[in-house]
Amino acid sequence: MEKFILKYFNLIRVAIAILIGIIISVCIIYIISKEPGISLKSLFLGPLLSKSRFGNFIETASPIIFCGLAIAIPFQAGQFNIGAEGALFIGAVVGTAFGVSTSMPAFLHIPLVLLVAGLTGAFWGFIPGFLKAKWNTSELVISLMLNYVAYFIGLYLINFHFRDKAAGYLVSYKLPETAWLVQFIPGTRIHVGVIISLGFAVLVYYFLYHTTLGYEIRTSGFNINFARFGGINVFKVIIIAQVIGGFIAAIGGMTEVMGVHRRFNWQLSPGYGWDGVVVAIIGRNNPLLIILSSLFLAYLRVGGRILNLLSDIPSEMITVIQSIIILLITAEAFLANWKYKITVREAKAKEVGNEPST
Amino acid sequence: MGNILSLKNIVKIYPNGVMANKEVSVDIEENTIHAIVGENGAGKSTLMKIIFGEEAPQEGEIYYKGKKVNIKNSLDAIKMGIGMVHQQLMLAPDLTVAENLILGIEPLRYGVFLDLKKITKLTEESSKKFGFKIPLNKKTRDLSIGIRQRVEILKVLMRNAELIILDEPTSVLTPQETEVLFKSLKDLKHHGKTIIFISHKLKEVKLIADKVTVMRDGKVISTNDVNQLDEHMIAHMMVGRKINFKRIPGAKKVGDPLFTVKNLSYLNEENIYVLKNINFEVKAGEILGVAGVDGNGQTELVEILTGLREATSGQIFIREEDVSRFSPREIREEKVAHIPEDRMKNGVAEHTTIEENIIVDRYYQDHFSNKNLFLDWKYISKSSEELIKKFKILTPSSKAAILSLSGGNIQKVVVARELSSNPRIIIAAQPTRGIDVGSEELIHNLLKDARDNGIAIFLVSADLDEVLKLSTRIIVIYNGEIVARFDDVNDITQRDLGPYMLGVKKKGE
Numbered sequence: 053m054e055k056f057i058l059k060y061f062n063l064i065r066v067a068i069a070i071l072i073g074i075i076i077s078v079c080i081i082y083i084i085s086k087e088p089g090i091s092l093k094s095l096f097l098g099p100l101l102s103k104s105r106f107g108n109f110i111e112t113a114s115p116i117i118f119c120g121l122a123i124a125i126p127f128q129a130g131q132f133n134i135g136a137e138g139a140l141f142i143g144a145v146v147g148t149a150f151g152v153s154t155s156m157p158a159f160l161h162i163p164l165v166l167l168v169a170g171l172t173g174a175f176w177g178f179i180p181g182f183l184k185a186k187w188n189t190s191e192l193v194i195s196l197m198l199n200y201v202a203y204f205i206g207l208y209l210i211n212f213h214f215r216d217k218a219a220g221y222l223v224s225y226k227l228p229e230t231a232w233l234v235q236f237i238p239g240t241r242i243h244v245g246v247i248i249s250l251g252f253a254v255l256v257y258y259f260l261y262h263t264t265l266g267y268e269i270r271t272s273g274f275n276i277n278f279a280r281f282g283g284i285n286v287f288k289v290i291i292i293a294q295v296i297g298g299f300i301a302a303i304g305g306m307t308e309v310m311g312v313h314r315r316f317n318w319q320l321s322p323g324y325g326w327d328g329v330v331v332a333i334i335g336r337n338n339p340l341l342i343i344l345s346s347l348f349l350a351y352l353r354v355g356g357r358i359l360n361l362l363s364d365i366p367s368e369m370i371t372v373i374q375s376i377i378i379l380l381i382t383a384e385a386f387l388a389n390w391k392y393k394i395t396v397r398e399a400k401a402k403e404v405g406n407e408p409s410t
Numbered sequence: 411m412g413n414i415l416s417l418k419n420i421v422k423i424y425p426n427g428v429m430a431n432k433e434v435s436v437d438i439e440e441n442t443i444h445a446i447v448g449e450n451g452a453g454k455s456t457l458m459k460i461i462f463g464e465e466a467p468q469e470g471e472i473y474y475k476g477k478k479v480n481i482k483n484s485l486d487a488i489k490m491g492i493g494m495v496h497q498q499l500m501l502a503p504d505l506t507v508a509e510n511l512i513l514g515i516e517p518l519r520y521g522v523f524l525d526l527k528k529i530t531k532l533t534e535e536s537s538k539k540f541g542f543k544i545p546l547n548k549k550t551r552d553l554s555i556g557i558r559q560r561v562e563i564l565k566v567l568m569r570n571a572e573l574i575i576l577d578e579p580t581s582v583l584t585p586q587e588t589e590v591l592f593k594s595l596k597d598l599k600h601h602g603k604t605i606i607f608i609s610h611k612l613k614e615v616k617l618i619a620d621k622v623t624v625m626r627d628g629k630v631i632s633t634n635d636v637n638q639l640d641e642h643m644i645a646h647m648m649v650g651r652k653i654n655f656k657r658i659p660g661a662k663k664v665g666d667p668l669f670t671v672k673n674l675s676y677l678n679e680e681n682i683y684v685l686k687n688i689n690f691e692v693k694a695g696e697i698l699g700v701a702g703v704d705g706n707g708q709t710e711l712v713e714i715l716t717g718l719r720e721a722t723s724g725q726i727f728i729r730e731e732d733v734s735r736f737s738p739r740e741i742r743e744e745k746v747a748h749i750p751e752d753r754m755k756n757g758v759a760e761h762t763t764i765e766e767n768i769i770v771d772r773y774y775q776d777h778f779s780n781k782n783l784f785l786d787w788k789y790i791s792k793s794s795e796e797l798i799k800k801f802k803i804l805t806p807s808s809k810a811a812i813l814s815l816s817g818g819n820i821q822k823v824v825v826a827r828e829l830s831s832n833p834r835i836i837i838a839a840q841p842t843r844g845i846d847v848g849s850e851e852l853i854h855n856l857l858k859d860a861r862d863n864g865i866a867i868f869l870v871s872a873d874l875d876e877v878l879k880l881s882t883r884i885i886v887i888y889n890g891e892i893v894a895r896f897d898d899v900n901d902i903t904q905r906d907l908g909p910y911m912l913g914v915k916k917k918g919e
Binding site: 262263264265267268270271274275277278279280281282283284285388391392395396398399400 | 760
């Protein structure tokens with residue numbers, strides 16, 4: 053039993069963290085809601101109760117999956133690049149700009165727009181990566197700051213150069229239909245980008261665990277001294293991991309624009325990049341688990357929106373629940389004592405078996 | 411005289427499951443200099459952290475001045491009169507010496523303002539009292555390490571420490587600075603202080619300590635008066651392995667020089683010459699052993715030879731080719747294998763599987779991957795399983811995590827990888843450190859077989875028995891210099907090497 057706990061400790065810990073988060077939120081709902089039954093139903097079952105809500109749930113998960121992957125690759129390389137938000141934003145801006153300025157058949161337009169967005173994001177990942185590899189600057193600080201740079205440059209480009217003045221609010225021109233991603237389930241906005249995100253998750257999984265470059269990335273992340281000792285070019289790995297991350301985040305932003313809004317309409321940074329950090333951590337940087345954690349987070353998000361519409365509880369509640377869960381999962385010390393006690397017992401049992409060794 | 415500190419049956423297990431102290435009991439007599447010696451990882455530093463309240467033991471009792479105490483943190487320890495000078499000095503570089511000295515015990519005026527006059531007075535008085543000549547108004551960052559260390563000691567004294575712990579204080583000092591330190595320590599003893607002195611330099615222990623405790627593998631081996639022991643006896647207790655001393659049969663066919671090092675020097679970040687003008691060559695079919703006490707430049711030398719560190723000057727040749735500026739990958743492509751001295755730092759990634767560790771130097775080669783793109787896990791598993799069998803690694807499968815293996819088996823994984831890379835030169839640093847006798851025997855035999863197959867082996871070991879058992883020729887390194895060379899090892903014993911290793915004797919080149 054104790055061996056089992058040690059082996060699956062992280063999974064057990066995540067499950068307990070989620071459970072505690074849910075229990076706390078149920079308690080809070082009971083305290084502040086006049087109709088706790090309806091509130092609980094909206095929050096926990098809401099996303100399943102109609103086709104369009106279910107569609108919302110799936111469609112919300114897609115950019116989160118992209119960003120989770122975008123964060124997971126640098127994280128696996130031991131690089132704490134949290135620039136997915138900026139890469140997603142600037143990638144979508146430049147991709148949109150390219151999309152509205154060109155016209156060609158769809159089979160060319162769609163991949164080209166995605167590619168332009170992706171390359172922009174890749175450049176956004178290259179900056180902190182190169183600075184880290186060359187001068188050992190903190191990729192965390194640089195990528196965080198670049199998020200603001202991306203946000204303001206992006207707004208400038210959209211609002212001053214690609215703004216659709218015919219629309220009543222601050223948005224870009226509409227993308228030509230040749231650059232739309234099809235919404236293929238009637239009654240929902242589930243679009244081809246969702247499938248692309250799942251495809252990317254599988255691809256990234258294969259990339260990390262079955263290619264030599266993926267091996268280099270993971271090995272550098274586990275022990276960079278060992279990687280260098282074995283002859284891996286860690287300079288290259290540090291940069292490439294962040295370049296790929298930026299690329300994927302930007303594709304995520306672009307598919308959202310091409311599949312849902314069909315024009316760039318973000319005046320606030322959408323926050324998917326931060327969700328990406330969250331799902332990457334919950335999914336332990338494993339692309340397949342990131343699909344699950346993204347669905348989990350999207351479910352909570354949509355449930356929160358429904359809760360906000362149909363009950364007397366503000367959707368901020370959801371942020372509280374998420375925060376509790378994430379806090380518990382990321383707090384290394386949570387349940388660490390429990391694990392430590394088991395470890396101590398195991399170590400002692402082993403020691404008894406080994407005596408005397410002198 | 412009574413004991414100022416008694417430790418009884420201290421057990422410390424770290425969260426990763428390592429048992430660093432196993433039922434350790436030590437008595438520290440008042441007003442003595444008590445040395446604690448042991449190899450890296452013997453548990454010395456952990457024990458000191460427990461005394462200073464930085465780590466909590468799982469079991470055991472601590473008695474200070476006869477009373478049982480519970481030291482929860484270092485503030486507790488300081489209040490009781492225990493002070494510690496860490497190996498890494500802990501001073502604020504931008505403050506002056508005086509400011510550093512009174513940090514945390516600042517004399518105040520009106521409860522708010524620093525009383526500068528009093529600070530000057532206090533610090534001057536203390537430095538005079540203990541005979542420390544220190545420029546009180548200089549910024550700490552402008553001082554040499556030796557002086558900074560004296561600031562630390564004075565800082566501890568100003569907090570009225572009775573018992574002072576010095577963690578490897580001489581490891582960062584030049585010989586002259588060490589002399590000054592030792593004089594101060596003797597003065598402090600005259601002032602009635604008790605000093606715990608951690609070291610693995612036995613000459614220093616003989617020179618300064620009254621008592622010595624030897625630790626090995628988390629346990630106390632013995633505590634004795636220093637004058638009852640000589641350096642060899644201490645060294646033997648420190649290393650402690652049963653002396654299974656039988657030299658392996660001499661090399662049969664020694665060939666041409668394969669690996670040549672010329673005038674190699676290395677200046678570290680602190681501007682100290684860690685390696686000075688190193689010259690040697692290793693011939694095909696021989697084992698060149700490097701004897702020396704740990705920390706005399708061996709680590710840096712091996713890192714330079716394997717491309718992990720760049721030499722300040724000098725050249726390295728493999729046959730005729732200058733490989734001085736080669737990357738680790740390029741060095742490995744020249745068929746150089748490297749068994750690193752710290753297997754957990756360099757030799758493995760502990761959270762990954764055995765097979766992922768075995769392929770780190772070859773994953774990009776044919777069979778292991780398809781054109782350096784896609785890994786062939788089937789082939790990798792198959793070849794890893796073969797190595798597991800051949801090198802007798804105890805594990806259920808090649809997909810087991812390194813973390814689940816014992817130290818000896820982890821080392822076998824490292825050795826299996828390095829020896830199976832088809833090398834013509836092997837650089838082996840501490841190849842059997844901290845592993846069981848069985849694994850040690852196996853690795854020794856493998857190195858012997860490699861030698862007989864015409865491989866040039868460069869062996870660095872702090873274990874003299876190992877050096878004597880395996881080497882065809884021996885060089886001795888002390889303080890970054892080669893101080894002796896023995897081309898004929900047949901009649902050489904530990905006693906012949908000792909004086910050179912400890913810097914007492916030096917042989918002209």
